[in-house]
Amino acid sequence: MRFLFAQDSPYSQEGKRLSSYLSYIIPTISFDGSKTSKHQHDNTPIRSASGGYNYEDFEYQDVPSDNYVDCNPMCNSMDLSKDDNINEDHTSRRSSSSSDVFEEAKEQQTPHASKKSRLNLTDESTFISPELYEFLETCLPNIVKGRQWVLLYSTLKHGISLRTLIRKSAELSCPGLLIVGDMQGAVFGGLLDCPLKPTAKRKYQGTNQTFVFTTVYGQPRLFLPTGLNRYYYMCLTDILALGGGGNFALCLEEDLLTGTSGPSDTFGNLCLAHSPEFQLKNVELWGFSHASTFQS
Template structure:
């Protein structure tokens, strides 16, 4: 047998050996990527090229050729797939702009910008705190200026002074108190305050609030009773049934709070019994009241 015949046989043998691999790769192009990853590995290598006793060549080693063909035909698709994944990931990352903290911050700033002005700076209420309470206020006072009617820091420590100051702006008013551990709490009441022995006042618009557990939270009446708030010469109390939601002593130095059926609220302060840091009373004045409020306040102070 001549070398031409040997070369022809070797060529056909190499072609026959590599054809299953080529067919397998062509079929794998149409399969999902997950199935491609699970495609069988190339066939095991054949015996080394060697000569038999009769001069015939047997079993050429096609392992190197198979590996080369396999990597050559599959690598472009793999590279293309990786590039597609990379581009898709990059596109998703560029298009994603959701940041919950940033969105909350933006909404908070927007709410603060819509707040009506306050006559003075509060020692207890930040603008952010006011923006949380503002939507809970009755519609009749929304848009009005917040007027500080009474403050222990400005007017001294006296429950009776707080009662007298409440007549300046009849209508809904906001009582705000703070303990010495940083909690701020209070309630929406109805001015002017009229001390009685044991007669509750107020309407179902009354509510209590606190920030003791983090963000400010408002508790509205549950309907179980009508113990909205109580004014006496010895104390000012909000709620009832079980415990007062908020109880302030006449000296405005100490108070207490507990679970209250009227509002379904838990303790508003860090502890049921607490020392007061400050107490404020805020009224709400529309434009026609703001002009005369200063004169009324001066006349009131001269009494």
């Protein structure tokens, strides 16, 4: 490396020490004034008009005045405490903000109303859970879908009588939903055309919008008409049955205490209850609010 000052300069010993120190900190300069050092600095020495460098200027420009710190103890303590307060305030705000965001997200994830409160029923049901309600709502014909469900008949409320069930169905001029259950916990039933009209002989009625369903296999399961026959349902004074061809898909006796179920050609269903013969826990018939005055 070559330094700006030559060793044979007529400076004093002190001057030599100073020149050696300055030579160490000043980048190596070639004779034509160009820099040759690999370590460049942002603040370059100011070159004088004579072609040399004014090192008095260089000594003061290398450190910006913004980097100086006021060493007054009182000022420092005040500034530090102020900074601490600011930091604490910012931390508190961040914590509060994070908490608010968390609570807001939690509120969005948690429904304001339970599923049970969203059931559009006029009365409580022995069988209808929120999941079953949502399932059956999607299965209903468009003419009644989305309407309020009205309990027309229940053995717990109106007594054990098929005749009473038939009479209460007269309040409907649209499909009605029959829901029953066995003592082992299965819930099943079907959609019927109402009002129910008992016939003197065994004669099938209904349309292809009739269906049967069950929960005995876990999730609710729907069985639609297969088209093999038109044995949709049969209504007598002593029997109410859905499906035919091989077996009734569902058959209720006059006393509404017992029933039977088996595979039918009409719906292609399996047994809807836990066993082909069963005792009934309850029988409900539901109508829909836009189709009747539903007088008690």
